[in-house]
Amino acid sequence: MRAAVLRPAAASLLLTTLAAAPADGAPGAPDARAAELRGTAVAAARARAEGIDFGPCAAADVPSAPAGVRCGTVSVPLDYAHPGGERITLTVSRAPATRRDPRNSKRKVPRQGALVYNPGGPGASGMYFPLIGAVPDWQRIAAAYDLVGYAPRGVGRSAPLSCEDPAHFFKGPTDAPEHPSEAYKRQRVARAKAYARGCAQRSGTRLRYYNSLNNARDLDVLRAALGESRLTFLGGSYGTYFGALYATMFPSHLRRMVLDSAVNPDPGQIWYRGNLVQSAAFEERWADFREWIARHDAVYRLGTTPARVRRGYDIAREQLAARAADGKVGPGQLQNVFLAAGYDDALWPSRAAALSAYLRGDPKPLVRLAVPDPGTAVGAENAGAVYTAVECNDAPWPTDWKVWDRDNTRLARVAPFETWDNAWMNLPCAYWPAPRQRPLDVRTGPGELPPVLILAAERDAAAPYEGALEMNRRLAGSVLVTERDAGTHGVVGGGNACVDGHLSAYLLEGRVPARHASCAPRPEPVASAGPVASAGPVASAGPAGGRGRRDALTGKAGQG
Template identity: 75%
Template sequence: MRAAARHSAAGTLTAALLLTTLAAAPAGGASDPFGTSRRAGAAAELRGTAVAAARARQTGIDFGRCAADQDMPGSMECGTVSVPLDYADPGGRQIRLSVSRVRATQRDPHNSKRKVPRQGALVFNPGGPGASGFYFPLIGMLPEWKRIAAAYDLVGYAPRGVGRSAPLSCQDPKRFFKGPSQAPTHPSASYKRERVAQAKAYARGCAERTGGALRHYHSLNNARDLDVLRAALGERRLTFMGASYGTYFGALYASLFPSHVRRMVFDSPVDPSPEQIWYRNNLAQSAAFEGRWADLREWIAEHDKVYGLGDTAEEVLRSYEKARARLAAEPAGGKVGPGQLQGAFLQAGYYDDYWPLRAQALSEYLKGDPQLLIDIAGPVREAAAEAENSSAVYTAVECNDAPWPRDFRVWDRDNTRLARVAPFETWDNVWTNLPCAYWLAPRQRPLDVRTGPGEVPPVLILAAERDAAAPYDGALELHRRLSGSVLVTERDAGSHGVAGGPNRCVNSYFEAYLLEGRLPSRRAACAGRAEPVPSPSR
C-alpha cells in the first residue's frame, strides 16, 4: 500500500465502525491456502533459496566505484548480486539487483580518538512497493545517524523490478504523467467507466511488456532476495531495517528464515494480517488519511494570520475547494489541475515537514500567484521514467501478492460508502489499485506472518499514533504476531517514518537496540515531535 494530525476520538471511532462494516467485502475467491500443491511449491522455493544463498556466499559482491551517472560520493561503493527470477528453479534465469554500501566508519562521532567495533551490515528497505533503498548509505552523513554509521556498514539496494534491478514497466514513460487531471471525490458513473477502462489497459500493459516473468515479482520473492543478499554480504545473520511496506516483507523474512535474524527494526508497519493484504489495508489507509487531512487543515487554521486561508478547518477546506474549482476551469501553468493539487496535499499527509510549503502554495495561488503551486505540484517530466517504473513495481507486487475483488461493483460499493465520510483519498486510492481487479498473472496467497516464543530474537517496532499511510492498528497487529517484539509509539504524531528523525526519545530506543541489542522490557512511548513552523507567504 502506498502510499500521516490529531484523530479525534469520534473520528477514530467512526473509521473503526466503518471498516468493521467493510470487512464483509470479499477479497477474492476462496481456496485452500495450505493445499498440497502450495506446500510442494513452498518447499521447492525454500530449497531454491538455500541454493541461491550458498552460491551468493561463495561469489560475494564485487563492490567498486559507482557508475558515473550515479554521481555518488567516494565513500559509497556499488555492486550487484544475482538472484533467481523463480526460486523454484534456482538454476534458471537470474536477475541482478543493484547494491550500494558505505563501510562502517568505526569512529565515535563524539570522540574521534575512540574506535567503535564494527557490527556487520545494516540492510535497509524504504517500502513502496517500488521504492529504492539504493541511496540509503548516504544517510550516515546526517548527525542523527553517525553513531549507527560508525558501527555498521550501511547497505542499500534496489529490489527486483526497481531501477537497474531487472526493471519493470507497464506503459511508455512518456505517457505516464497525465496532466492536468481531475480528482473527483464523488465521481460520476461515466468517470468510473473511464477509469475502469484505463485500469484494464494498464493491467494488459504490465502483462504485455513483462510476459511470464511478471508473476515472480511479489513480496515472498522480495523476502527470499533479502536472504540471498544477506549471504552475499557474508552475514551469518541479518540486521535489517524496513519502513512502511518494507516492514511487511521484513516480517515475511522473519517467518520464513527465523534462524537467520540478528536484529530487525520495523518502522511504520503495515498490517500483515493475510485478510488485510492488500485490499482492506487500502480501505484502512483511505479512512486514516481523512483524519490526517483534517489535522493539516487545523494547523493551517491555527496560522491564519500567516496564510489567510481561514481560521477554522472548515474555512480552510472551503479555500481548498475554491482552488480545486478554479484549477478545474483553468489549470495552473497548463499542467496543474485538481488531481495535481490533491497529490501535493496527499504528500503532506505523509510528512509534517511538507505542511508549510503546501499551505504557502495554496495561499499564493488564491492571491493570484500560481508559480509555487506549479513548482511543487506540476509533473516533473525528467522523472517520468523513474516514476513509471516505481508505479509498475508497486502494481505488480500488490496485485501478485493476494486475491483482489474482480468485480468493480465490490470496489464501487465499498468505496462509495467510505467516501461519504472519507472523501479526501478514497477514490484516488481506488484508481491506483484498480488494475489488480483485472490482473492476468497468478496470485499468491498471503503467508500468515507469525513467530512463536524464542523463534527469532526480539525485534523493535516503531510507529506514530496518527500515521495515515500505515495506520497504527498495523503496528499493534505486527506486535501481536511477532513474539517478543517491543513496540515504541510516537504519541500524538503522524509522520510516516520515525527512526533517525527529530525525535530524540525515539532515536534513543532505536540506537540502544541497534548498537547494544537493548530493548525496553515492554511497550514504550515517546512524546510527539514539535509541529512545523509556518513559512510566510511572499
C-alpha cells in the same frame, strides 16, 4: 491519541468478501513454497560463494557517490522453485563501517556487521542509504555497521519493470472527483484494464515473480552474499511487511530488525482491505492538516476553522477544473500535492502557502509544487509498475467492479479526500493477468526471534497505527515504541531524540525497552508563508475566508 478509526458507516467495508485464494499447486500453495524454500537455500549458498564485487557506483545507481560508497550486484533466481533457471541481478550499495567513534576519534569501535535497509514502496530503492552515514546522528551507527542499500527486484536497474511508456506517465491536467460520475468511473475502469494489459505486454511471463515473498527470499540471498550469518535489517513502511515475512520464513537467520512505520501484516489486510483502512486514515490526517492551517489563520488567511479551510480547498479544485494553472495543474495535481502533506508534516507550510497564494490570484507557488519534472518520469513509472505488480501478485483481489464501486462509494461518503484516488491506483489488480499468491500468515512464537524493535507514529495515515499493534502481537517478543500524537510517515531519521535514542540503543547494544515505550511528538512545523500569503483576502471564498516526500534515508522523493 486518535488512531485511524473507521466510522460505523465505513467499518462494514472490511467485511467485503474477496476472490478465492489460489488452489494447491498455484503460487503460494504449500508444495510450491517448500520448493521455493529449498531454492532459497541453494541460491543463498551460491551467493555466499560468489560474494559481491564492489566497485565505483554508476551514476544511475548513486549519483556523485563519495569514494567510501561502493556498488555491486547480487544474482538471485527469478523463480525460487527453479534456482538453476533464469537469474536476475539486483544492484547493491555499501559504505563499510568506519570503526571511528565520533565521540572519541582515537577509539576504534568493533564492527557489528552489515545493516541492510529497505525504504518500502513497493517500488522504492534503498541505494542512497549508505549516504546517511555522513549525518551526525548516524555516525555512531555508521562506525559499527556497513551501511547497505539495494534496489529490490523490479526497481531501478534490478531487472526493471514497466507497464506503460514513461513519456505518457505524467498526465496533466487531470481531474480528481471525490464523488465520481458513472461516466468517469467507466473511463477509469477502461484505464485500469489497459494498464494491467500493459504490464503483461511489457513484462511477459516474468510478471508473476515480482511479489513480497520473493522480496523476502531475495533478502536472504543478499544476507549470504554479504557474508553475514544473520541479518540486521531496517525496513520502512512496506519494507516492514516483507521484513516480517523474512522473520517468519527465516527466524534463525535474524540478528536484529527494526520495523519503522509498520503496516498491518494480517493476511486479510493484504492489500485490498488495507487500502480501504488507509483511505479512512488519510481523511483524519487531512483533518489534522486543516486544523493546523486554521490555527495559523494570521499567516495563511484561509479561515479560522477546518471547515473554512476545506471550503478554500474546494474552491481551488473548482477553479482548477475550469481552468488549469499553467495549463498543467488541475484538481488531480492539487490533490497529489495535498496528499503528500498527509505523509510529512514538514510539507504543511509550503502547501498552505501555495493554496493561500492561488486563491489570491498567484498560481506560481502551486505550479512549482504540482507540475511533475519530466526528468523523473522514467523512475516514477518504474516505481508505479513495481508497486502495482507486487500488490496485485501478493494476494487475491475482488475481480467484480461492483464490489469496488460499492465499497469505495460507501467509504467516500465519510472519507472523500483519498478514497477514490486510492481505488484508481489499485484497480488494475481487479483485472490482473498473472496468478496471485496466498498471503503468508506472519506469526512467530516465543523465543523464535531476537527482540524486534517496532517504531510507529500514532496518527500515521500511510501505515495506520493499528498495523503496528498487529505487527507487535504477531511477532512474539517484539517491542513497540510509539511517537505519540504524531503523523509523519517514517519515524526513523525524523529528528525525535527519544526515538533516535531507542534506535541507537537497539542497534549498537541490542537493548530494547523493558515494556512498550512512547515518545513525545516532534515539534509541529512552523507556519511560514513568506510573501505568498501577504496579499488581500480570498475574494472568491465568500464569507468563509477561506503521492511524495523526500525520504531522509534515501534522498529520493516517494510515498512508500
